[in-house]
Every structure is written in structure tokens, then in C-alpha cells.
Amino acid sequence: MVRDLQIVRPAEKDLPSAYRVFEASITDAFLKDGLGHLKEDLLNEIEYKKSLLTDSVENADSDMLFMLAKTGDLVIGTISYGPCGDDIKICTDNQLDAVGEVGSIYVLPEYYGQGVASALIGAMAAYLYQSGVEQFCLDSGYKHAQKRWLRKFGEPYKIAKDYWGEGSDHMIWLCKVIDYVKGCD
DSSP, X not given: OOTTEEEEOOOGGGHHHHHHHHHHHHHHHHHHTTOTTOHHHHHXXXXXXXXXXXXXXXXXXXXXXXXXXXXXXXXXXXXXXXSOOHHHHHHTTTTTTTSOEEEEEEEOGGGTTTTHHHHHHHHHHHHHHHTTOOEXXXXXXXXXXXXXXXXXXOSOSEEETTTTSTTOOEEEEEEEGGGGOTTOO
């Protein structure tokens, strides 16, 4: 467990540190999944996540909500909530369009296995619960992440076989918020 872990909403001063989380963790995910050769896809994914976070901080009307895991001034993890993404819409034939998506769950590799992602998920679930949200969906095409999410969220709602190419499935989970909120009846 990380000492002095705080879950906070991002401020402009947090952006450079949060960008480093995307750079390190997305690069790590691509490498672990044997996709390191897809440099353009890797860079596009990092820039896309940076733009979502930046927009959420700079635009009061943003439909994305981010939370950050920090120790001191260092951002070590991210999570977001917003409208259902295109991959989920495509893979479910628009069945989950009205369900918000939890995404951008990234943790600096040196903090893996220390409860950071669980703390982020718990904080987001508490926020959603207090906001009256009953369900969320999430997805992953990263094989390494899918193994963790299978342990955390159970069997997927949908598996899109070979979505990213032969042997590379895309998994989508549909979760009840209450299942991830600590201390609620």
C-alpha cells in the first residue's frame, strides 16, 4: 500500500505529472502485450488521453471527470468517467450507450500491485454512488490489463473476438456501482 495516498480532482499544476503516468503506463502496456512496434498507435493513445485530461481541467463543460492518485505532488495514477466510448458502442451494438464508462485507469508501473488502481476505482465508485449512478461500463484491449480486470470485475459482459486482430480480443464489463463502494449497505 502506498503511504500518503490521496485521491483528488486534477488541477492544472497536476497535468505534467499526470501526462507522465500516461506515457509510462501506456508504453508499458504496449510493451507487455508485444505491441511496442506500433509506435504511431502508442503515441496516438498517449496524446488522446492527455487531451481528455487537459480538456477536463480547462473546460468546465467537459463531459469527462478525472480523479488522480497522488503521493505528495507526484501523480501516480488516473481514472476517468464519461460517456460510453466508441469501442464499447461498436462491440455491444449500442446496448450500453446510456451507461457511463469508467476509463483511463493507469498507474505508474513502479506502483503496480500497491492498491492504487483499487483506491481510484473505490473513489470513483463512491462519487458515482453519491451522484445516483447505478452502473458503469469499462473496457480493455490490453491482454495484460484484461487479466487484472477479470480478477477485479469478473466475467465480461461482452468479448469481441479478434477485435484488434487475430488473438487480440476486446473485453467489456458492465458493473454495479454499489459493488465497488466501501461501507455502503
